[in-house]
Amino acid sequence: MNAPRAAGVDTRAAIRATGLGKRYADLLAVDGLDIEISSGEFFGLLGPNGSGKTTTLHMLATLIRPSTGSATVAGFDVVREPVSVRAAIGLVFQESALDRTLSVAENLRFAGLLHDLPLRVIGERQRELLELFGLADRRDSPVAALSGGMRRALDIVRGVLHEPRVLFLDEPTIGLDLPNRRRIWRFIERLRARTGMTVLLTTHYLEEADGCDRVAFIRQGRLVESGAPRTWVERLGRHMLEVEGPALDGLAAALEAKLGAGLREGDVAYFRCRDEDVAAIARLQAEMGSRASAWRVRRPNLNDVFLWVAAGKALD
Amino acid sequence: MRIRPVYAVLEREIVRMVRQRTRLVAAMVRPLIWLLVIGGGFAAFIGEARGVDYKSFLVPGVLGMTMLFGAMLAALSTVYDKESGVMRMMLIAPMPHAWIVVAKVVSAAAAALLQAILLLVLLVALGYAGRGTEWGLLAAALAATSLACAGIGMLTAAFSRSLDNFAGIMNFVIFPVFFLSGSLYPVRDLPPALGWIATANPYTYGVDLLKHALLPGAGSADFGIGLDLAVLGLATAVTVAVASWRFSRESAYEPMIHVLANRAQ
Numbered sequence: 001m002n003a004p005r006a007a008g009v010d011t012r013a014a015i016r017a018t019g020l021g022k023r024y025a026d027l028l029a030v031d032g033l034d035i036e037i038s039s040g041e042f043f044g045l046l047g048p049n050g051s052g053k054t055t056t057l058h059m060l061a062t063l064i065r066p067s068t069g070s071a072t073v074a075g076f077d078v079v080r081e082p083v084s085v086r087a088a089i090g091l092v093f094q095e096s097a098l099d100r101t102l103s104v105a106e107n108l109r110f111a112g113l114l115h116d117l118p119l120r121v122i123g124e125r126q127r128e129l130l131e132l133f134g135l136a137d138r139r140d141s142p143v144a145a146l147s148g149g150m151r152r153a154l155d156i157v158r159g160v161l162h163e164p165r166v167l168f169l170d171e172p173t174i175g176l177d178l179p180n181r182r183r184i185w186r187f188i189e190r191l192r193a194r195t196g197m198t199v200l201l202t203t204h205y206l207e208e209a210d211g212c213d214r215v216a217f218i219r220q221g222r223l224v225e226s227g228a229p230r231t232w233v234e235r236l237g238r239h240m241l242e243v244e245g246p247a248l249d250g251l252a253a254a255l256e257a258k259l260g261a262g263l264r265e266g267d268v269a270y271f272r273c274r275d276e277d278v279a280a281i282a283r284l285q286a287e288m289g290s291r292a293s294a295w296r297v298r299r300p301n302l303n304d305v306f307l308w309v310a311a312g313k314a315l316d
Numbered sequence: 317m318r319i320r321p322v323y324a325v326l327e328r329e330i331v332r333m334v335r336q337r338t339r340l341v342a343a344m345v346r347p348l349i350w351l352l353v354i355g356g357g358f359a360a361f362i363g364e365a366r367g368v369d370y371k372s373f374l375v376p377g378v379l380g381m382t383m384l385f386g387a388m389l390a391a392l393s394t395v396y397d398k399e400s401g402v403m404r405m406m407l408i409a410p411m412p413h414a415w416i417v418v419a420k421v422v423s424a425a426a427a428a429l430l431q432a433i434l435l436l437v438l439l440v441a442l443g444y445a446g447r448g449t450e451w452g453l454l455a456a457a458l459a460a461t462s463l464a465c466a467g468i469g470m471l472t473a474a475f476s477r478s479l480d481n482f483a484g485i486m487n488f489v490i491f492p493v494f495f496l497s498g499s500l501y502p503v504r505d506l507p508p509a510l511g512w513i514a515t516a517n518p519y520t521y522g523v524d525l526l527k528h529a530l531l532p533g534a535g536s537a538d539f540g541i542g543l544d545l546a547v548l549g550l551a552t553a554v555t556v557a558v559a560s561w562r563f564s565r566e567s568a569y570e571p572m573i574h575v576l577a578n579r580a581q
Binding site: 061063082083084086087089091093095096097098099100101102106109110111113114115116117118158 | 320321323324325331332335401402404405406408409410411
């Protein structure tokens with residue numbers, strides 16, 4: 001993959017979607033998406049379950065035909081040049097794309113041959129990548145005997161064996177425990193450092209999206225926000241007030257009057273506040289704090305942004 | 317067209333076949349039971365069919381049966397592939413999706429051919445084949461028949477959503493194709509309605525070609541060699557074309573993706 005590229009190619013978008021949409025008979029899964037992702041960028045697509053993230057990814061990967069709009073990946077049109085697109089991308093699905101009846105090495109041999117790689121190249125890259133992903137001693141294990149974390153790692157090795165220019169990761173750490181999620185992220189970071197490939201990630205683990213250069217939020221098939229994770233958090237506000245209690249209604253209404261609309265989740269209510277509100281909050285706590293079982297002022301994080309946007313509220 | 321992806325699918329098919337010993341043993345035992353037990357039983361009171369003793373008459377039929385079952389089961393494993401991750405690996409490979417169908421058909425035919433050759437060795441050892449066999453014609457018959465059977469299997473797989481209807485496929489596709497052919501009885505001695513069905517069944521022509529090759533000049537065949545080859549070639553071309561068309565439409569695999577995308581809703 002690291003073949004010398006023509007000058008200027010790097011500034012071209014790795015992924016460009018214009019008005020990309022998908023309608024199933026009864027369901028508008030994706031509604032006129034515009035995305036542009038630069039070469040080498042690490043881009044996160046966030047959104048609740050069923051928001052259209054996977055459908056978007058599959059349209060970009062040529063597995064689903066868009067109903068509206070168009071998209072290019074690595075410079076190739078996803079509808080007119082699907083084979084060229086597939087040659088340029090790697091895809092790690094939410095569910096494993098491996099043959100459980102074959103061994104680790106046999107799976108990679110199968111995947112490599114499907115990508116038209118010579119056996120010698122498959123052997124070399126397999127050795128390198130299995131080393132990088134901590135699977136070197138599992139070459140001959142049947143896939144069925146691997147743990148969930150190892151299988152995911154192998155799935156990623158499978159996805160990058162042909163050195164794609166663009167890598168799609170669809171919830172790569174879903175269903176894994178924390179140590180394994182961290183391991184997968186270390187692998188992906190090493191891989192990015194080595195190859196500089198463009199990565200498009202979907203996830204709903206927000207702390208994972210923190211490492212992205214840019215994130216976009218998609219809700220009910222529409223792109224609602226996009227930007228760098230840090231500016232997002234800054235846009236949400238300087239502080240978050242988190243109030244918890246069994247009978248919040250009166251308290252929440254009083255706080256809303258001072259701080260603007262908040263977010264309610266059962267027994268917890270969130271409000272965002274500016275620096276100048278802090279003094280007012282202290283007064284409010286003296287007045288009404290006894291009505292809440294917990295009262296916290298803290299820095300907002302990407303989780304707050306996620307909940308805020310998922311609830312359909314504007315960030316600014 | 318790129319040949320490595322086809323080789324990848326072929327290699328996987330053969331590796332799986334060799335590892336699934338029971339499948340291989342069953343592929344040998346099933347036809348031998350038909351030949352020795354059922355053939356032996358019927359031979360006792362039928363005596364001969366079309367001038368050949370009944371067991372010898374059955375030899376082309378059981379050889380064809382090995383290919384029919386071998387190719388159909390291998391092609392139907394595509395349905396299993398759709399439910400496991402293997403189809404995803406093939407779908408994201410940089411080749412037209414119709415090429416997956418071609419690769420699977422070639423692999424299924426190769427698996428069936430290997431089983432047929434193994435059985436042929438057994439049949440020669442047991443003295444049921446080899447004398448007077450026209451080997452060149454037999455090779456052509458084995459190749460053409462296994463390809464046509466793989467095509468029929470792939471067509472069935474392309475229209476099957478899940479493995480649940482596997483038993484249904486066995487009962488409503490494989491068995492009728494086998495019974496309504498010239499495998500067990502000469503086609504021209506069948507009652508008219510059954511005769512028409514057998515004549516419309518492409519597999520009949522595979523068995524007929526095997527009869528030409530294994531029992532040359534015995535008069536047990538119903539059609540000419542040219543017609544047999546033409547029908548088998550046409551059947552392969554049509555089934556592969558229709559299966560590819562079906563497969564290139566995303567609806568053939570989109571349900572899987574749709575389910576994945578909306579699983580958590």
